[in-house]
Amino acid sequence: MTMETTSQTSKPARPAATPSFSIGALFRRPEVGAFMGMVLVFVFFAYFGFDRNFLSPFGTSSWVNMASTIGIIAIPIGFLMIAGELDISIGAMVPAAKMSMAVACGFYGLPFVVGLLITFGIAFVVGWINGMLVTRTKVPSLIVTLATLFSVSGLTLFLSLLLTDTTSQALTSPAWAKFLFGDYHFWGFQSSVFWWIAIAAALYYLLHLSPWGNWIFALGGDKESARNAGIPIDKLKISLFILTAMAAALSGVCETVLSNSATTTTNFALIFNCIIAVVVGGVLLTGGFGTVAGVFFGTATLAIVQQGIGYTPFDRNLSSLIIGVMLLIAVLMNDTFRNMATSMSTSKKGK
Amino acid sequence: MTAPVLEMRNVDKSFGPIDVLHEISLKVHAGEVLCLLGDNGAGKSTLIRTLSGVHKPTRGEMLMDGEPVTFTNPKQAQQMGIATVHQFGGTYPLMSVGRNFFVGAEPTKGWGPFKVFDRQKANAIAVDAVQKFGITRITDGDRLVGGLSGGERQSLAIARAVHFGARVLILDEPTAALGVKQAAHVLRIVNEAKRRGLAVIFITHQVMHAMAVGDHFAVLIRGAIAADFRKGDKSREEIADLMAGGESMADLEASIEGYMETHEGHPPPAH
Numbered sequence: 118m119t120m121e122t123t124s125q126t127s128k129p130a131r132p133a134a135t136p137s138f139s140i141g142a143l144f145r146r147p148e149v150g151a152f153m154g155m156v157l158v159f160v161f162f163a164y165f166g167f168d169r170n171f172l173s174p175f176g177t178s179s180w181v182n183m184a185s186t187i188g189i190i191a192i193p194i195g196f197l198m199i200a201g202e203l204d205i206s207i208g209a210m211v212p213a214a215k216m217s218m219a220v221a222c223g224f225y226g227l228p229f230v231v232g233l234l235i236t237f238g239i240a241f242v243v244g245w246i247n248g249m250l251v252t253r254t255k256v257p258s259l260i261v262t263l264a265t266l267f268s269v270s271g272l273t274l275f276l277s278l279l280l281t282d283t284t285s286q287a288l289t290s291p292a293w294a295k296f297l298f299g300d301y302h303f304w305g306f307q308s309s310v311f312w313w314i315a316i317a318a319a320l321y322y323l324l325h326l327s328p329w330g331n332w333i334f335a336l337g338g339d340k341e342s343a344r345n346a347g348i349p350i351d352k353l354k355i356s357l358f359i360l361t362a363m364a365a366a367l368s369g370v371c372e373t374v375l376s377n378s379a380t381t382t383t384n385f386a387l388i389f390n391c392i393i394a395v396v397v398g399g400v401l402l403t404g405g406f407g408t409v410a411g412v413f414f415g416t417a418t419l420a421i422v423q424q425g426i427g428y429t430p431f432d433r434n435l436s437s438l439i440i441g442v443m444l445l446i447a448v449l450m451n452d453t454f455r456n457m458a459t460s461m462s463t464s465k466k467g468k
Numbered sequence: 469m470t471a472p473v474l475e476m477r478n479v480d481k482s483f484g485p486i487d488v489l490h491e492i493s494l495k496v497h498a499g500e501v502l503c504l505l506g507d508n509g510a511g512k513s514t515l516i517r518t519l520s521g522v523h524k525p526t527r528g529e530m531l532m533d534g535e536p537v538t539f540t541n542p543k544q545a546q547q548m549g550i551a552t553v554h555q556f557g558g559t560y561p562l563m564s565v566g567r568n569f570f571v572g573a574e575p576t577k578g579w580g581p582f583k584v585f586d587r588q589k590a591n592a593i594a595v596d597a598v599q600k601f602g603i604t605r606i607t608d609g610d611r612l613v614g615g616l617s618g619g620e621r622q623s624l625a626i627a628r629a630v631h632f633g634a635r636v637l638i639l640d641e642p643t644a645a646l647g648v649k650q651a652a653h654v655l656r657i658v659n660e661a662k663r664r665g666l667a668v669i670f671i672t673h674q675v676m677h678a679m680a681v682g683d684h685f686a687v688l689i690r691g692a693i694a695a696d697f698r699k700g701d702k703s704r705e706e707i708a709d710l711m712a713g714g715e716s717m718a719d720l721e722a723s724i725e726g727y728m729e730t731h732e733g734h735p736p737p738a739h
Binding site for chain 1: 546558560561572573584585614
């Protein structure tokens with residue numbers, strides 16, 4: 118059989134299907150949609166909130182500050198979602214971190230650094246438990262982390278009452294810690310804003326530039342193939358859960374140091390905010406696709422809507438309606454984007 | 469003649485009391501395509517998993533280049549040069565061609581902890597590798613694999629295996645879900661791999677596809693090799709009959725037609 122003359126099968130040279138810039142290349146970037154969404158929302162609120170100083174430094178920092186506390190956690194959550202998992206235990210991890218800081222440093226008077234070590238140690242253990250349970254039991258991570266959400270929140274409340282007899286605790290931090298984790302800087306930006314930017318940059322490197330990013334995408338794309346390709350998928354998943362819990366702890370530390378106090382209240386709204394930010398940022402719920410820049414823009418969009426509404430004549434409660442509609446549009450757009458990105462030629466999938 | 473690249477001698481595999489493979493002996497030489505034919509449930513998957521190191525044979529031995537080998541895990545088999553390509557396996561639809569090609573073996577540039585995935589190098593090597601296999605339609609390494617056809621994805625997976633030093637290529641039903649044109653595409657890739665001196669084990673239940681590329685055929689029935697012959701020894705009908713377990717396809721057709729005649733044209737009920 119002389120089938121080696123394969124070149125003759127190519128059709129009369131197609132015009133170079135994908136030059137360096139093309140519509141197809143654009144569709145492969147979910148952050149483009151997220152960015153356009155953010156600009157649209159920003160322009161809307163800038164117009165209606167102009168008279169009430171939405172564009173002033175104070176107006177700007179109000180939404181950027183809010184975005185930062187969500188964004189620090191949303192990017193790792195985005196990583197998990199790209200890898201095909203979810204972590205909702207962050208809703209309990211944040212107050213757990215706050216209380217552990219406040220109890221260690223405020224109640225027992227331990228040095229701030231020791232408090233940090235204890236807090237991030239706890240976060241490491243929570244993330245590790247999440248990861249181990251998900252990889253060992255094969256129970257969906259939504260259920261596993263729902264269980265740890267309630268377990269951690271119950272334990273936080275129990276231990277706070279046991280050790281300090283209250284559910285809220287004051288904390289005074291040394292000046293350097295205040296500066297680093299919870300102070301207002303120029304224009305009223307909180308310290309967490311700088312953490313958010315730093316974490317986004319570090320995780321951008323991890324996902325898009327380093328080889329590990331390829332592993333995360335492969336893990337979410339096809340777990341079995343990823344394992345066959347020699348990727349330590351269990352270790353990778355556990356690391357991502359630990360990363361998420363640590364990020365939640367950092368967000369919690371920043372909040373506590375800023376407000377000089379901590380309460381045990383579980384932050385259910387944060388769970389939804391993070392998931393909305395990630396999905397609006399163009400990460401596919403089914404995994405395997407997403408970008409750090411997209412999640413960054415998604416978080417900003419969410420914060421603009423939630424904070425910006427107060428600068429407009431509209432009723433504050435309408436922000437939830439806007440976010441709901443926005444989420445729906447984003448999910449539909451993600452699907453369309455994915456189809457357009459993949460079906461640049463006629464593809465017939467077997468499964 | 470040199471020793472076969474991969475050989476199985478009297479291999480049995482049982483899971484507890486259930487015997488799945490009995491006395492399997494087969495060998496494949498470099499530059500040769502061995503077609504494993506078998507109906508669903510004939511033990512093809514178990515045989516593949518045994519060959520690729522997922523299962524250990526219960527009895528019997530496996531040899532590579534005439535030397536006995538045992539694989540404790542698939543990774544080990546891979547390092548010995550046995551690559552298994554499943555239907556669409558090893559490709560990730562939402563990743564680019566370049567990224568797909570190097571999953572788990574990413575080329576990097578830079579130093580120390582700041583190593584960066586070398587996208588340009590990855591894309592260039594990947595596109596070059598698939599083009600050498602005759603997939604001239606892939607010119608852009610940034611393209612998402614989900615946009616490729618089934619045959620192209622299969623070819624990408626094969627090109628990848630060859631690039632990473634495979635000597636034995638195990639293809640698990642590579643043409644099963646493909647159209648006629650796409651299947652021809654994959655068969656061409658199989659021939660190209662053969663020309664490059666790889667030993668190919670081609671698992672299929674489509675006799676036509678097997679006959680197009682095979683040098684050597686083995687028919688698997690209920691976990692045992694029912695027939696072992698070389699190219700040109702048997703006709704297509706004979707092979708199909710063998711696969712159906714000795715029952716002639718012609719007889720089968722006749723019995724269906726007989727049934728339809730006595731039942732107002734209805735085919736026999738599926739069971």
